[in-house]
Amino acid sequence: xxxxxxxxxxxxxxxxxxxxxxxxxxxxxxxxxxxxxxxxxxxxxxxxxxxxxxxxxxxxxxxxxxxxxxxxxxxxxxxxxxxxxxxxxxxxxxxxxxxxxxxxxxxxxxxxxxxxxxxxxxxxxxxxxxxxxxxxxxxxxxxxxxxxxxxxxxxxxxxxxxxxxxxxxxxxxxxxxxxxxxxxxxxxxxxxxxxxxxxxxxxxxxxxxxx
Amino acid sequence: xxxxxxxxxxxxxxxxxxxxxxxxxxxxxxxxxxxxxxxxxxxxxxxxxxxxxxxxxxxxxxxxxxxxxxxxxxxxxxxxxxxxxxxxxxxxxxxxxxxxxxxxxxxxxxxxxxxxxxxxxxxxxxxxxxxxxxxxxxxxxxxxxxxxxxxxxxxxxxxxxxxxxxxxxxxxxxxxxxxxxxxxxxxxxxxxxxxxxxxxxxxxxxxxxxx
Numbered sequence: 001x002x003x004x005x006x007x008x009x010x011x012x013x014x015x016x017x018x019x020x021x022x023x024x025x026x027x028x029x030x031x032x033x034x035x036x037x038x039x040x041x042x043x044x045x046x047x048x049x050x051x052x053x054x055x056x057x058x059x060x061x062x063x064x065x066x067x068x069x070x071x072x073x074x075x076x077x078x079x080x081x082x083x084x085x086x087x088x089x090x091x092x093x094x095x096x097x098x099x100x101x102x103x104x105x106x107x108x109x110x111x112x113x114x115x116x117x118x119x120x121x122x123x124x125x126x127x128x129x130x131x132x133x134x135x136x137x138x139x140x141x142x143x144x145x146x147x148x149x150x151x152x153x154x155x156x157x158x159x160x161x162x163x164x165x166x167x168x169x170x171x172x173x174x175x176x177x178x179x180x181x182x183x184x185x186x187x188x189x190x191x192x193x194x195x196x197x198x199x200x201x202x203x204x205x206x207x208x209x210x211x
Numbered sequence: 212x213x214x215x216x217x218x219x220x221x222x223x224x225x226x227x228x229x230x231x232x233x234x235x236x237x238x239x240x241x242x243x244x245x246x247x248x249x250x251x252x253x254x255x256x257x258x259x260x261x262x263x264x265x266x267x268x269x270x271x272x273x274x275x276x277x278x279x280x281x282x283x284x285x286x287x288x289x290x291x292x293x294x295x296x297x298x299x300x301x302x303x304x305x306x307x308x309x310x311x312x313x314x315x316x317x318x319x320x321x322x323x324x325x326x327x328x329x330x331x332x333x334x335x336x337x338x339x340x341x342x343x344x345x346x347x348x349x350x351x352x353x354x355x356x357x358x359x360x361x362x363x364x365x366x367x368x369x370x371x372x373x374x375x376x377x378x379x380x381x382x383x384x385x386x387x388x389x390x391x392x393x394x395x396x397x398x399x400x401x402x403x404x405x406x407x408x409x410x411x412x413x414x415x416x417x418x419x420x421x422x
Contacts, residue, residue, distance in 0.1 A: 024265040033244045033261060033307065050244060050261035054235040057268040084335065084389050091329040096244065096307045113324035118302040120331040121295075126398055134399040138406050177398065178295050187337055187388065188345040194402070195349045195409055202413045 003086050004079040006119050007100045007109030013038045016045060016065035020056045023064050027053065034110075036099045037068045042106045044099055047074045076101055079108055083119065086111045121178070128172040128180050135198065142201050150201040154193065214297050215290040217330050218311045218320030224249045227256060227276035231267045234275050238264065245321075247310045248279050253317045255310055258285045287312055290319055294330070297322045335389030343383055346409065353412050361412040365404065 012030045014023045014037055027035055027050055037046035046068035056067040076099045077086050089098055090113050100109040132151075136144050148165035151172075155163050163171075184190040223241045225234045225248055238246055238261055248257035257279035267278040287310045288297050300309055301324050311320040343362075347355050359376035362383075366374050374382075388401075395401045 021269060024269060028262045028266050031262065050265055051239045051242065054261055054264045054268060055239055057265060058232060058235060082390075084332075087328060087332045087335070087389075090325055091332050094323075094325045096324065112305075113307065113328055114301050114305045117298060117324055117327050117331070120328070120335070121298045121302050130399055131402050134403045135406055138403045139410060178298075179293075188341055191342050191402075191405070192345045192349045194406075195346055198406055198409050199350060199413055202410060203417075206414075206417050 001083040001119075002079065003077050003081045003083055003100055003111065004109065006083050006086070006115050007079070007111050008115060009109050011036070011107075011110040013042075013107065014048065014064050015039070016063065016068065018064045020053060020061055020064060020067065023048065024050075024053050024057065034097045036107050036110065037064055038107055044071050044074070044076065044101060044105065044107050046070055047099065074099065077111065078102070087116055087120070090116055126177045128175050128177055129169075131177070131194070132172055135194070139198070139201065139205075142205055146204065147197070147201055150204065151197050154196045154200060158193065158196070212294040212330075213290065214288050214292045214294055214311055214322065215320065217294050217297070217326050218290070218322050219326060220320045222247070222318075222321040224253075224318065225259065225275050226250070227274065227279065229275045231264060231272055231275060231278065234259065235261075235264045235268065245308045247318050247321065248275055249318055255282050255285070255287065255312060255316065255318050257281055258310065285310065288322065289313070298327055298331070301327055332389070335387060335392075337388045339383040339386050339388060339391050340380075342388070342405070346405075350409070350412065350416075353416055357415065358408070358412055361415065362408050365407045365411055369404065369407070 012026055012032055012035050014026065014035050016037055034047065034049045036044055037048060039045050048064060048068045052067040061067050075089050075093045075095055077089060079100050079102050086098055096113050098111040099107050100111060102108045132147060136142060136147055145165065148169045151168045152163050152165045155161070155168060181187050181190045184193060223237055223243055223246050225237065225246050227248055245258065245260045247255055248259060250256050259275060259279045263278040272278050286300050286304045286306055288300060290311050290313050297309055307324050309322040310318050311322060313319045343358060347353060347358055356376065359380045362379045363374050363376045366372070366379060392398050392401045395404060
């Protein structure tokens with residue numbers, strides 16, 4: 001996934017000569033805490049936040065250029081960068097938005113942290129049963145019921161709690177990957193559980209074939 | 212993971228009678244776009260953003276209570292809620308921060324989207340080799356070299372490209388879970404690849420045991 005796939009293309013912008021009051025109204029009406037400052041060719045020359053605007057209004061500055069951060073102080077990404085560059089940048093620099101440039105350094109979008117959260121959380125919200133369905137498709141000769149049976153046995157072994165294959169099926173149909181990794185204590189542990197189930201189901205398949 | 216584990220406890224706050232200019236200075240000096248409005252008992256009564264402040268300054272309002280959003284209009288979470296409630300709320304309501312309440316409705320923290328991004332991305336930044344190390348620990352009797360060998364065979368089968376066990380080992384040491392799921396085309400596909408490797412390595416182990 002690339003930066004351009006998760007960026008907001010409907011961003012607002014201001015120019016350096018714009019009156020601060022006008023910039024303030026534009027940002028309020030679009031509910032944007034930040035906006036890029038662009039020249040006539042839509043190239044990035046600066047960046048302002050609504051906190052620069054409150055200071056500008058209090059201290060009676062006149063123009064956007066009087067309060068803006070210069071281009072060199074701004075974290076930015078390129079539209080063809082992997083999306084994870086934007087994720088790392090937002091996390092490291094603690095910013096709520098990041099301008100996106102094309103190959104000519106024109107601003108073509110803005111990445112916002114809640115869009116990143118949306119993208120990342122869509123991974124978390126995958127149903128755990130999807131992963132088991134993928135397992136059944138991959139493990140030729142293993143049925144869904146056999147997989148649920150093996151899962152119930154592994155769960156009993158690892159948690160000490162008796163659970164039926166039907167209970168297990170219900171549980172994975174109602175839970176998401178996000179819940180599962182938080183419940184099992186992390187990605188590696190979640191995966192180790194899946195491997196244990198895979199191992200058991202394959203061992204049973206081999207045993208059945210030998211008979 | 213609970214909300215209280217990812218919330219910012221060092222948040223700032225204002226009260227309804229505070230002068231807007233004073234609130235503005237406090238928000239700027241702490242670089243906060245939003246702040247809860249609290250009563251004398253630290254209970255949530257409202258919420259202001261820096262965009263409310265720019266409007267307040269422009270329109271010559273005097274006090275925080277003149278510009279604040281009322282408690283009923285604010286998305287909030289409880290400290291003992293699962294952290295994913297905050298993730299879903301940020302993503303659905305497109306907010307940059309969410310107040311966190313305790314059982315007495317006192318504000319005890321603020322969730323910020325970049326903290327959510329940090330938490331979510333820490334999952335993505337797990338090295339793929341960690342998952343393979345967990346596999347070796349789980350699959351008793353399978354060595355690391357046998358696992359790399361099986362991985363190289365599955366990669367050749369699925370991509371058509373020849374890769375040695377050493378190449379594969381190098382690749383997983385340098386790549387993260389985030390890169391891997393984007394490279395393979397999603398979480399299910401990534402797991403299916405791992406399961407194919409697990410299946411092969413177990414089949415080889417069983418064959419070896421029979422000899």
